[in-house]
Amino acid sequence: MSGTGRREGRLRHRGAELVYDDLGEGPLAVYAHGGFVSRAVEDRMGLFDWAPLPRAGRRLVRYDARGHGRSTGGAVDADYTYESLAQDLLALLDHLGAPGPAAALGSSMGSATVLHAALREPGRFSALVLLIPPTAWTTRAAYARANRSAAETIERRGVGAWLAGRAAGPRPEVVADVPEFPPTPPPEVLPAVLRGLALSDLPDPASLATLRLPVLVLAWEGDPGHPLSTARTLARSLPEAELHVSRTRAEVAAWGERAAVFLTARGRPPAAGGRCCGHC
Numbered sequence: 001m002s003g004t005g006r007r008e009g010r011l012r013h014r015g016a017e018l019v020y021d022d023l024g025e026g027p028l029a030v031y032a033h034g035g036f037v038s039r040a041v042e043d044r045m046g047l048f049d050w051a052p053l054p055r056a057g058r059r060l061v062r063y064d065a066r067g068h069g070r071s072t073g074g075a076v077d078a079d080y081t082y083e084s085l086a087q088d089l090l091a092l093l094d095h096l097g098a099p100g101p102a103a104a105l106g107s108s109m110g111s112a113t114v115l116h117a118a119l120r121e122p123g124r125f126s127a128l129v130l131l132i133p134p135t136a137w138t139t140r141a142a143y144a145r146a147n148r149s150a151a152e153t154i155e156r157r158g159v160g161a162w163l164a165g166r167a168a169g170p171r172p173e174v175v176a177d178v179p180e181f182p183p184t185p186p187p188e189v190l191p192a193v194l195r196g197l198a199l200s201d202l203p204d205p206a207s208l209a210t211l212r213l214p215v216l217v218l219a220w221e222g223d224p225g226h227p228l229s230t231a232r233t234l235a236r237s238l239p240e241a242e243l244h245v246s247r248t249r250a251e252v253a254a255w256g257e258r259a260a261v262f263l264t265a266r267g268r269p270p271a272a273g274g275r276c277c278g279h280c
Contacts, residue, residue, distance in 0.1 A: 013091045014079070019070040020063035020092065024054030027126070028102040029263065031062045032089060032110030034132070035197060036183035036190075038069025045178050048107070048131070049253055052260040058103070063092060065109070067185045067193055075189050080196025085109070086116035093124055100126070103267045105259060107131040108226060112202055119203050119211055127214040127267030129259045132226035133234055136202035139227055147198035151191035159187050172223035174249055202230070205237040214266035215241040218255050 007022040021039065031050065033042055039062045042048060053060045066088055067073025067080065078084060093102055103126050106114035111130040118125045135143040153162045163182065185193045202208075215238045219231035228245065235243035242262075246252050 009095075011092055011095045013088060013095075016066045016073045016079075016088075017071060018063055018066065018088060018092060020061050022059065022061050022096075024057075024059045026057040026059050027100070027267075028093075028096060028098040029053055029058045029060050029267075030089065030092065030096075030102055030104050031060065032065065032085075032104070032106040032113045033062070033068070034108030034110055035065075035193070036068070036185065037181070038064045038184045040069060041181045041184060042107075044181065047175065047178055047249075047252060049256040052257040053263070056260040056264055058260070058263065059098075061092070061096060064184075065113070067189045069184045073185070073189055075192040077192045077195040077199065080193045082109070082112040082116045082197075082200040082202070084196070085113040086120060089113055089117045090121060090124065103127045103129070103263050105129040105131070108134050109197065112136075112200065115203060115208075115211075118213060119207060122211060122213060125213055127216075127263055129216045129218065129262065130231075130234065131218045131255065132220060132223070133202065133217065133230045134226055135224075136230045137204070137233070139224075139229060140201050143225070144198040147194040151194040151198075154187065154191050154194075159183070159190060172220065174220045174222065174247065174252060177249070202234075205233060208234065208237040209239060212239050214262070216259065216262045217241055217243045218246070218258070219243065220246045220252060 005023060009020050009022055011018045033039060050060060050062070064071035065085060073079060089104070101124055104114040104118065108131070111133045114128055114130065118128055150162050183190055217231050217235050219226065219228055221228065231243055235241045244258065
């Protein structure tokens with residue numbers, strides 16, 4: 001996403017440099033992308049449109065996750081678990097210096113990052129938007145096995161062999177015409193990213209039930225990597241969640257507008273001087 005007034009920043013944290021862009025003015029909203037892509041790749045894919053957030057009076061910060069895109073990262077499995085990525089998000093909030101709780105949005109891996117960060121420090125957040133949450137709980141084991149196998153394939157035969165296997169698989173109908181791009185983590189880091197994600201899972205539903213924040217869950221149909229079972233369990237478990245399921249790419253293209261409306265209605269931080277009780 002481009003625009004006038006776009007600023008770029010960098011944060012050094014735990015041995016990595018995280019690169020982000022900062023657009024607009026107003027209450028802060030931070031967006032975390034999905035696994036293997038980046039801000040630039042998401043823009044080239046043309047799947048999500050975040051322009052409605054700055055237009056709605058939000059300061060929108062999007063960053064490349066550790067080891068992805070223009071952010072750096074080492075070949076350490078534990079650096080790429082959801083819990084570790086959540087630490088990066090919380091450090092970014094510290095760095096940005098927002099005066100109050102921020103809204104947080106995330107897609108796939110990014111949605112898991114956001115959830116873990118919000119459970120760790122709920123008072124830092126005013127509302128969450130979770131796009132295509134990934135496999136979790138009972139569906140996670142098969143995904144973890146596939147990721148470990150992919151890491152071994154890359155180390156033995158190279159990234160091309162893994163990508164060839166991925167290309168042979170079916171794609172969800174809603175994104176069938178979206179262009180695909182190579183993974184942004186460099187080849188020497190990619191196996192660690194895969195193993196880190198294999199070590200990860202979403203918080204258990206009992207823990208989610210304690211998170212009293214407005215949450216919008218956005219999902220699509222027909223995607224085993226982002227099954228509706230995860231989105232529905234999140235919507236049932238989170239006390240203040242609502243779920244929207246899209247069936248066409250045109251509906252997905254409107255998610256940015258839907259998120260902006262949701263955050264305007266339910267995701268405003270407390271007024272200056274107000275006290276946050278941890279549930280705001």
